[in-house]
Amino acid sequence: MPQHKTVYLDNAATTRVDPRVVEAMLPYFSEQYGNAASQYYDMGRRAKTALETGREQLAKLIGASPDEIFLTAGATESDNWVIQSTVLGGKRKHVVATAIEHHAMLEPLEWLKKNGYCDYTLLPVDRTGRVSPDDLRKALRPDTGLVSVMHANNEIGTIQDLPALAAIARDAGALFHTDATQSVGKIAVDVGRLGVDALSLSAHKFHGPKGIGALYLRKGARLPAFLHGGGQENNRRAGTSNVAGAVGMGRAAELAAGEYIPDAPRQGRLIGEIWQALSLAIPKIHRNGHPEDRIPNLLSVCVEGAEGEAILGYLDMSGIEVSSGSACTSGSLEPSHVLLACGVPVELAHGSIRISLCHWNTEEDVKLLIEAMPGAIERLRAMSVTWKG
Numbered sequence: 001m002p003q004h005k006t007v008y009l010d011n012a013a014t015t016r017v018d019p020r021v022v023e024a025m026l027p028y029f030s031e032q033y034g035n036a037a038s039q040y041y042d043m044g045r046r047a048k049t050a051l052e053t054g055r056e057q058l059a060k061l062i063g064a065s066p067d068e069i070f071l072t073a074g075a076t077e078s079d080n081w082v083i084q085s086t087v088l089g090g091k092r093k094h095v096v097a098t099a100i101e102h103h104a105m106l107e108p109l110e111w112l113k114k115n116g117y118c119d120y121t122l123l124p125v126d127r128t129g130r131v132s133p134d135d136l137r138k139a140l141r142p143d144t145g146l147v148s149v150m151h152a153n154n155e156i157g158t159i160q161d162l163p164a165l166a167a168i169a170r171d172a173g174a175l176f177h178t179d180a181t182q183s184v185g186k187i188a189v190d191v192g193r194l195g196v197d198a199l200s201l202s203a204h205k206f207h208g209p210k211g212i213g214a215l216y217l218r219k220g221a222r223l224p225a226f227l228h229g230g231g232q233e234n235n236r237r238a239g240t241s242n243v244a245g246a247v248g249m250g251r252a253a254e255l256a257a258g259e260y261i262p263d264a265p266r267q268g269r270l271i272g273e274i275w276q277a278l279s280l281a282i283p284k285i286h287r288n289g290h291p292e293d294r295i296p297n298l299l300s301v302c303v304e305g306a307e308g309e310a311i312l313g314y315l316d317m318s319g320i321e322v323s324s325g326s327a328c329t330s331g332s333l334e335p336s337h338v339l340l341a342c343g344v345p346v347e348l349a350h351g352s353i354r355i356s357l358c359h360w361n362t363e364e365d366v367k368l369l370i371e372a373m374p375g376a377i378e379r380l381r382a383m384s385v386t387w388k389g
């Protein structure tokens with residue numbers, strides 16, 4: 001097998017844990033392994049201090065106060081918490097979300113509806129993936145308990161106008177939640193400025209460890225507990241605290257503020273270079289998402305006459321790792337629900353490729369992609385029976 005440099009360009013799926021994050025976490029596996037709830041001896045107290053420091057570091061990153069941060073196993077859990085607790089623990093049983101939410105929102109909604117616990121309305125989006133405030137107004141009902149609109153979309157990168165949407169939800173007396181898994185740690189996110197009541201995030205999207213995330217819940221926002229058991233997380237989310245995870249997430253949050261977010265404009269320039277080169281070299285290639293309101297590190301394209309999965313295969317042979325869309329649905333032959341909601345024709349949606357950078361990606365990485373992709377598509381089109389050039 002030829003040996004290639006691996007060029008990882010799928011940072012929307014997950015990111016490499018920063019070695020400084022690993023270093024911060026290590027003592028909490030081997031030396032300081034105490035239970036943060038065991039407050040009668042030193043190791044337990046140290047664990048608690050480390051847990052709370054991680055919480056404070058994360059809170060600072062998103063402009064929250066530490067007692068508004070509830071640690072979870074990640075964004076999937078945070079999303080499920082918001083939906084289930086609103087619907088099962090409150091009187092208002094109607095939820096408004098968008099047609100382009102991650103499956104971590106859509107699947108629990110569908111399950112709850114199928115089992116008679118809730119009803120939901122999905123807001124349409126325009127071609128760029130944006131939700132209209134008027135559509136939200138129309139979808140609201142007296143029994144709407146929750147409005148959930150993701151911040152940055154994980155497939156196309158489009159950012160929603162959350163302050164405007166949150167104000168509408170607030171006027172209707174509904175909790176306003178956002179899934180900010182793709183924006184936190186990549187661009188500046190401030191819960192106060194966004195006007196949200198609740199926000200989900202995952203540490204592994206910004207160079208922290210997998211299996212830890214958080215739900216931000218604005219002080220005074222009412223949301224019943226999710227996991228019942230011990231009294232952890234202020235009696236809202238039971239289970240022995242993931243101290244090493246919290247330490248890692250906290251350190252990653254610090255690094256995000258100091259290094260990853262300030263690097264976003266450079267990543268935006270690299271994405272611009274990629275698009276410029278690909279659009280010149282590949283006929284019938286289309287860019288997805290909003291031209292300006294989007295996270296800078298992500299490029300989503302659709303190419304005519306070539307399957308996204310097949311393009312991935314060719315790029316993989318050159319050591320280039322990208323995605324055809326959401327990591328959670330890759331392997332499925334269904335076209336992306338996000339692209340279909342944006343009005344991308346089914347045939348074209350099958351030819352989607354998502355490229356997502358991080359602060360470690362270089363000009364050299366971009367050059368390798370730009371060299372490899374046109375050839376891969378040319379070869380696939382030459383084999384296609386439907387491609388007419």
Ligand code: PLP
Nearest residue numbers: 074075076102104154179181202
């Ligand atoms: N929400 C969004 C927008 C995501 O991109 C992801 C991960 O891809 C998730 C939720 C789920 O995150 P996790 O798998 O860390 O729970």
